[in-house]
Amino acid sequence: MHCADGFLYNPLMRRSWLDVAAGLVGLVTVSIMSHACAITAATAPDGRTPRGSIVFGRAVTVLLEESTRRYQPQVRFFELVNQTTNERVRVDLRSEDKWFALALPAGAYELSRVQISEGPFLSMADLQVSFAVGAESATYVGTWRFGIDSPRYERMVVVSAVEDRESRDEGERQILERYPDLAGQAVGTGLPVSASSESRLHEVMPYPYYPRYYRRHWW
DSSP: OEEETTEEEOGGGOOOHHHHHHHHHHHHHHHHHHHHTEEEOSBOOSSSOOSSEEEEEEEEEEESSOOSSSSOOEEEEEEEEETTTOOEEEEEEEESEEEEEEEEOSEEEEEEEEEEEETTEEEEEEEEEEEEEOSSSEEEEEEEEEEEOOSSTTOEEEEEEEOOHHHHHHHHHHHHHHOGGGTTSOEEEOOOSSSEEEEEOEEESSOTTSOGGGOOOOO
């Protein structure tokens, strides 16, 4: 065993360039498959009564402090994970205040991540906010409030959920307009287990004004 041009060389561990290329292709394939398993679901489809529970709620984004950016933060999307099947569902909002509704099987779920946009600026946070979806025809998960710090190195997002009677009534009204067959059926409540959760926000691509070398996060 000897070093050649700064690399450790072992004749018993030689691999052809074809083997290396095949390995890289395999890694890329696994990476693509792992990212492709997320299902995008902005709202539940209209028309016939969907299978599973209609999960509905409201997502609101607010600044906790003054910001030097002229853009108001908004939820670009958030992602839910079924704790039993590990299936991920991405919910696109692109709004600072918007209702969401989607059909989900009963079970335990986790709000696993959220992406915030401020004009051309994007940031992402990993979360662990658990909630449950019951067997009822519809499940109200509350008003999810995403509190955003002003831009700085250790920027945080605080996620909290509350049951707002007025918002819940409005959500039920919209659900019944879309699915009249659900009239008279029970509506469950699946508020997140913890009252609030705090997590670090990381700037992500595309990030303007900074050289490529300093763009550390590629989510």
